[in-house]
Amino acid sequence: MAPLPISPETGPQAVLEILYSLKVRDAMTSPVISAGPRDSIRDIQYLMRDNNITGVPIVEEGRLVGLVSMGLVIQALDSGRIEQSAGELMTRMVISLEDDMPLAFATTYFNRYSYGRFPVLNRDGVLVGIVSASDIIRAMLIAMNKEVERLEAELSAAAAAAADRPSDGRVRLLFHVTRFDFENAGKASAEFKKALKGLEIEAGTVRRAAVAAYELELNEVIHSEGGTIGLVAGEGRIEISAEDRGPGIPDVEAAMTEGFSTANEWIRSLGFGAGMGLPNAKRVSDDFHIDSGPGRGTKVGVLIKY
Amino acid sequence: MRISELASSLGLETAQGAYADREISSGYASDLLSDVMANAAADGVLVTVQAHKNAVAVASLVGLAAIVICNSRPLPEDMIEAARSEGVAVFRSAENAFEISGRLWAALRRP
Numbered sequence: 001m002a003p004l005p006i007s008p009e010t011g012p013q014a015v016l017e018i019l020y021s022l023k024v025r026d027a028m029t030s031p032v033i034s035a036g037p038r039d040s041i042r043d044i045q046y047l048m049r050d051n052n053i054t055g056v057p058i059v060e061e062g063r064l065v066g067l068v069s070m071g072l073v074i075q076a077l078d079s080g081r082i083e084q085s086a087g088e089l090m091t092r093m094v095i096s097l098e099d100d101m102p103l104a105f106a107t108t109y110f111n112r113y114s115y116g117r118f119p120v121l122n123r124d125g126v127l128v129g130i131v132s133a134s135d136i137i138r139a140m141l142i143a144m145n146k147e148v149e150r151l152e153a154e155l156s157a158a159a160a161a162a163a164d165r166p167s168d169g170r171v172r173l174l175f176h177v178t179r180f181d182f183e184n185a186g187k188a189s190a191e192f193k194k195a196l197k198g199l200e201i202e203a204g205t206v207r208r209a210a211v212a213a214y215e216l217e218l219n220e221v222i223h224s225e226g227g228t229i230g231l232v233a234g235e236g237r238i239e240i241s242a243e244d245r246g247p248g249i250p251d252v253e254a255a256m257t258e259g260f261s262t263a264n265e266w267i268r269s270l271g272f273g274a275g276m277g278l279p280n281a282k283r284v285s286d287d288f289h290i291d292s293g294p295g296r297g298t299k300v301g302v303l304i305k306y
Numbered sequence: 307m308r309i310s311e312l313a314s315s316l317g318l319e320t321a322q323g324a325y326a327d328r329e330i331s332s333g334y335a336s337d338l339l340s341d342v343m344a345n346a347a348a349d350g351v352l353v354t355v356q357a358h359k360n361a362v363a364v365a366s367l368v369g370l371a372a373i374v375i376c377n378s379r380p381l382p383e384d385m386i387e388a389a390r391s392e393g394v395a396v397f398r399s400a401e402n403a404f405e406i407s408g409r410l411w412a413a414l415r416r417p
Contacts, residue, residue, distance in 0.1 A: 183384075186363030193367060203348070203369075210367045211343055218340075271356040276340035283344070 017226055018143045020180040024106050025099035027139035028120045028129030034059040037066070037087030041076040044068050044086055057094070057119045057127055058086050064119050064127045066090030096121050099128055100264055102180040103136055110136075123264070170234030171195050177220040177227050177244075182270065185221045189213040192231045192240070199233060205306040208284035209238050212302045215281040216242035222267055223249075224298065238304040249292040256282065256290070307413055309371050309395050312351065316409045318374060321381050322389040322396035330371050333410045335403045339364045346370060351410060353403050357381050359388045366392040374410075376403045 034057045035044050044056050048070060058066040068090050076082045076089055096119045097106050109118060110133055120129040173195055175188035192213045196206045213229065220227045220242060227244025249255045256278050263273025278300075282288040285302045292298035310327045313320050334346035335353040339360060342352060348369035354361060357379040365373050372395035375381060381398060389396045399406055 182358075182360060185360055186367065189367055190363065207348070207368070214343055214364070214367055215340065270358065270360060271337050271339040271354075272360075274338040274340050276338065276344065280340055280344045 015144075016181065017176075017178045018140060018147055019104045019107075020102050020178050021225055022103040022139055022143055023099065024097050024101045024103060024120055024131055025129065026143075027103060027106075027135045028099065028131040029135060030120075030129035032057060032119070032127060032130045034127065035068070035086055036060060037085060037090070039086050040083050041068065041073055041086060041089060042082050045073045045077075045082070048073065055117045055130065056086075057130060058090050059127055062126050064094060064096060064121060064125075066092045067094045067119065069116075094119060097131060098123070098266075101266075103139065104180065106131065107136060168234075170232055171199060172230070172232050174228055174230040175217075177217055177224070177229055177242075179221065179224060179226045181221060185218055186214060188217050188229045195231065196233060196238065201233075201238070201306050205238070205304060209233075209240065209304050211284045212281040212304065213240050215277040216240065216300055216302070218272060219277050219298075219300075220244050222263055222272055227297065236306055238306065240302040240304075242298070242300045244297045246295070246297045248294045248296050249290075249298055250294045252290055252292055255292075307416075312372060312374075312395070313397055315413045316374070316397075316399070316406060318397035318399050318406075320395075321375070321398050322386050322394070324390050325372070325393045325395040328371060330414065333407060333414065334370075335407045343368060353406050353410065355379055355403065357385060359385050361385070362388040362392055362394055362396075365389075365394045371395065372397060374399060374406055376401060376406050 033047060033051050033053060035047060037058055037060055047056055048054060054070040056068050057064055058068060068086050072089060081089060095113055097109060099120050099122050117130055117132040119127055120131055122128045173191060177188065189210055193206060193210045196209055217229050224244030225246050227242065229242045232239045254260045258279040259275040261273045261275035267273045281302060286305045287303035290300045307315060307330050308327055309325060309330060312318060328349060330351055331349040332347045333351045333353060334342060336342050337354050337356050342364050346352060346368050349371045351372045351374060352365055352370050353374045353376060355377055357375045361373060362385055375398045378400045386396065
């Protein structure tokens with residue numbers, strides 16, 4: 001097999017990026033075939049047969065109230081209860097996923113519970129889809145193909161950029177940041193801090209740079225589809241630049257307001273999403289500029305003088 | 307007060323004890339990591355319920371001396387490992403942030 005056209009350095013990163021950047025809604029089947037609690041198990045058996053599916057969520061007034069699996073239909077057949085209603089026999093303890101969750105989280109549910117599929121709810125608790133293990137694998141494969149194409153383009157662009165970069169004795173660092181990769185969140189900032197200490201820059205200034213770098217790095221982890229964060233330092237100037245691939249900030253002015261946040265509950269539960277990120281980064285900067293809008297990436301540049 | 311005196315002084319359980327012992331400057335109680343990043347002082351003690359790796363990353367960036375996890379929150383192994391490699395002391399208590407902060411405040415002001 002021909003080797004993939006990705007460098008050994010970025011290869012594993014690419015696979016990680018796929019896992020973290022895909023959401024449950026990217027893999028789920030939607031609209032989902034569902035039934036009501038008054039439908040009989042027989043009706044549901046026909047629904048499964050006609051649609052070639054193995055699990056049917058039971059919905060009442062838009063709310064998920066239970067689930068009937070193929071196994072339950074067989075049990076009902078076996079015990080002569082096939083004409084009873086779904087409401088009587090369905091599994092009521094249904095584990096569901098949120099459409100906003102990264103696929104990386106969803107895969108842990110498949111490991112933790114022995115179910116073949118999970119209903120998917122949106123933020124308002126409305127059933128919006130259903131996801132099986134094979135849905136996840138299919139979504140991963142499609143994304144992997146796209147990622148290979150993107151990496152090819154990125155690598156040739158990087159090679160072109162490296163070719164005409166002057167060496168001027170300044171420290172330059174560049175890190176890739178992956179969406180929802182909270183495992184590695186803060187690593188780029190830690191490396192920046194080390195590099196700045198190496199330049200013997202005074203501790204207060206290093207702290208300001210660390211604050212800006214950390215906030216911009218975490219913003220990419222929490223809100224972007226992935227991006228890069230770079231440092232250029234030396235000769236009295238620390239420049240930190242964050243660039244991501246989207247989705248862009250619809251209202252930059254609101255995003256710059258302390259307390260404004262679009263982060264969801266599970267991100268807030270980790271202690272993020274307090275709406276302090278961009279204001280913090282701006283406060284520690286001598287010069288701060290941001291360029292963003294829906295449908296394009298966000299670019300943030302921070303300058304700290306010393 | 308030094309880091310090594312924290313556990314006995316505040317009645318804490320030591321969860322990660324590999325650190326360079328030094329004088330504690332102050333304390334900061336918060337569960338918002340951006341808030342900690344912006345406002346906690348170097349060599350301070352962070353009192354929080356955020357028992358995960360990202361709290362260690364922030365502590366290390368700010369140069370905090372120690373993290374005290376309150377309400378007996380379970381400590382993930384990867385958090386302890388991260389703290390060990392960064393040399394950040396981690397303690398745990400059954401008490402809440404208010405109680406621990408009160409004790410810490412009093413202890414830091416004792417001559």
